[in-house]
Amino acid sequence: MTQCFHTVKELRDYLKPLKAQGKTVGLVPTMGALHQGHATLISNSAKENDITVVSVFVNPTQFGPNEDFDAYPRTLDADLEVVAKAGGDVVFAPSPKEMYPSADDTWVEVTGNITKVLCGKTRPIHFRGVTTVVSKLFNIVGPTRAYFGQKDAQQVEVLRRMVKDMFFDLELRIVPIVREDSGLARSSRNTYLSAEEKSAAVVLSKTLKSALEKFKSGCTNLNDIISFTKTEIAKEPLANIEYVECYGLPGLYELKEEITAPALLAVAVRFGTTRLIDNIILE
Amino acid sequence: MTQCFHTVKELRDYLKPLKAQGKTVGLVPTMGALHQGHATLISNSAKENDITVVSVFVNPTQFGPNEDFDAYPRTLDADLEVVAKAGGDVVFAPSPKEMYPSADDTWVEVTGNITKVLCGKTRPIHFRGVTTVVSKLFNIVGPTRAYFGQKDAQQVEVLRRMVKDMFFDLELRIVPIVREDSGLARSSRNTYLSAEEKSAAVVLSKTLKSALEKFKSGCTNLNDIISFTKTEIAKEPLANIEYVECYGLPGLYELKEEITAPALLAVAVRFGTTRLIDNIILE
Structure with missing residues (x-):
């Protein structure tokens, strides 16, 4: 021991x-x-x-x-x-x-x-x-x-x-973030989730991955990436968005219209009373 | 070198x-x-x-x-x-x-x-x-x-x-505090003092020493020690008192009516535009 x-x-x-x-x-x-x-x-x-x-x-x-x-x-x-x-x-x-x-x-x-x-x-x-x-x-x-x-x-x-x-x-x-097979980022707070919430929370990793693909395929407009991420997450009825934001790395500097790589796309979303965070680096 | x-x-x-x-x-x-x-x-x-x-x-x-x-x-x-x-x-x-x-x-x-x-x-x-x-x-x-x-x-x-x-x-x-022969505590800010101010500033060490003697001889009342110190320093016309305070050691805890040893008796006093500090431990 x-x-x-x-x-x-x-x-x-x-x-x-x-x-x-x-x-x-x-x-x-x-x-x-x-x-x-x-x-x-x-x-x-x-x-x-x-x-x-x-x-x-x-x-x-x-x-x-x-x-x-x-x-x-x-x-x-x-x-x-x-x-x-x-x-x-x-x-x-x-x-x-x-x-x-x-x-x-x-x-x-x-x-x-x-x-x-x-x-x-x-x-x-x-x-x-x-x-x-x-x-x-x-x-x-x-x-x-x-x-x-x-x-x-x-x-x-x-x-x-x-x-x-x-x-x-x-x-x-x-x-790097360690994820469950479903894509859900591992967190000690995942134990708070009901089975239904846990399955709903998969929307976070799925959406962040899609946002990265969008960015890689040439969509580098800040508002477009933020709106896309918000819209996708909001499609999940159990998701209650606290923030979807994107900042420049290192140091989380403010971005203007365009996202310059590397940048952090980060979300905080509640499922029931449980607040989860997840993020992806756009690069 | x-x-x-x-x-x-x-x-x-x-x-x-x-x-x-x-x-x-x-x-x-x-x-x-x-x-x-x-x-x-x-x-x-x-x-x-x-x-x-x-x-x-x-x-x-x-x-x-x-x-x-x-x-x-x-x-x-x-x-x-x-x-x-x-x-x-x-x-x-x-x-x-x-x-x-x-x-x-x-x-x-x-x-x-x-x-x-x-x-x-x-x-x-x-x-x-x-x-x-x-x-x-x-x-x-x-x-x-x-x-x-x-x-x-x-x-x-x-x-x-x-x-x-x-x-x-x-x-x-x-x-411990290192003092000039006059009693004045050594400080880089002493260079700001005029000859007259420097000689006046001796009142600080002299008064703190007297306060310690007073304390040792049985005067442990907080207000009495503070008043005595203020009065003595104020006798020097060039001295402009910022504070005369006394706190318990360690940690500068607040004292009530009586001073419990060890305690810090500390002063900050201006001579012209120069602010000097000095202190003595009552014990």
Whole structure:
């Protein structure tokens, strides 16, 4: 069974002699409820590093007051098995008090458009929570490489900016979206979906794929691509669109009339009470 | 002559092989215009570490719009000599563009009372600038120990909180205030003072010393100590008090009627256009 540490001290005591020997360390930050997407991050890390640390922490500061912090699935025993099978070495599963030791918080916040568009509009404190907890994990682990999924495309861009601005001495490794056979992007929140909703949610990946084909075949007009994506998704009666947006990469810069490759086409759509995100890179 | 690097890459290339050999690194973050106070920080670091890095960077983000960023003394050649004499090994003197590579900033901010009292009242963005630049320097250098002066007592408490909350893996070393023979606390801003103002400014250290004696002799009432300090300083016609405040240590917690040791008695006072700070620990 994978070793599991709950305190910063235990984890550091474990890592210190290994680092002194010059061993490389991969970090896979997660909120647990591990699925095949996480397993891919872990196995990539295991291939590229001597030691792989998987953090399992449902980070309270990245949830808004009306979001699903309490409902978020917590499945530590199953997670330990996923980590072991994928080749991870240790799990770090701290308590909120361990990660947030003070009554008032110290925040790490990326400012500018990059945190205001897409999910930043409806989840105004989300990315501040993400950058804060990821900074803490970087400082605790001191990884050689850190692994994140392209599924959270905006998070990836925000973290790239943070690593650059704050001079974190590590390499960000971004792993492509892992999908179910149906095309549905793997997500811990998929467990919230009814069978009917889950089948309806396939419209997201299907539409994004069609949008990419449209773009590749020469349709590079921003409004056309956005309208097409909205229209296709809206054909699914259970889909309730929060946003369909497209920004330039890297950095999520604003596009004018034409889409310049590479660009991120990203969607957030509710199925019942469950909010799903998905994206594709137009290039 | 001391080596001086201007880019993060140069400094890291220099430090990397030394760290691989297990050498310890002391970091002394400064804004230059080095005086005997800085020299003491540097020589302390040189005693306790294999390598001492002194950063010289007038950090724009910790100055308010009407503060002395442009006027702040910049004396790199003289600074290099001070560093060499005090036993420092290298100077890191980056440009603002090197330290702030993005158009929008990534901030590290300690929230709560600790950054709102004392200098936080009149310098609302100051500590956010300090914690941001110090975080960057910590990530760039990866020091074993970092050295700061007790002169900036609130900065010390804010940085302690940041190091704890963000899990920086280093030791903060706080060095007592270095004073001129007159008692005046050494500060780069002392160069702004006229001869008359400089002589008047001695009232600060003299009064703080008397307040400590009063406290030690049994006067532990908060209002009495504050009034005494204000009254004594106000006897100096050139002194223009910004604040005289007293908070519990560690963490600058609010005191009620009685002062519990250890507590920080801190003052900010203008002499002409020059704002000086000084403090003493009541214990």
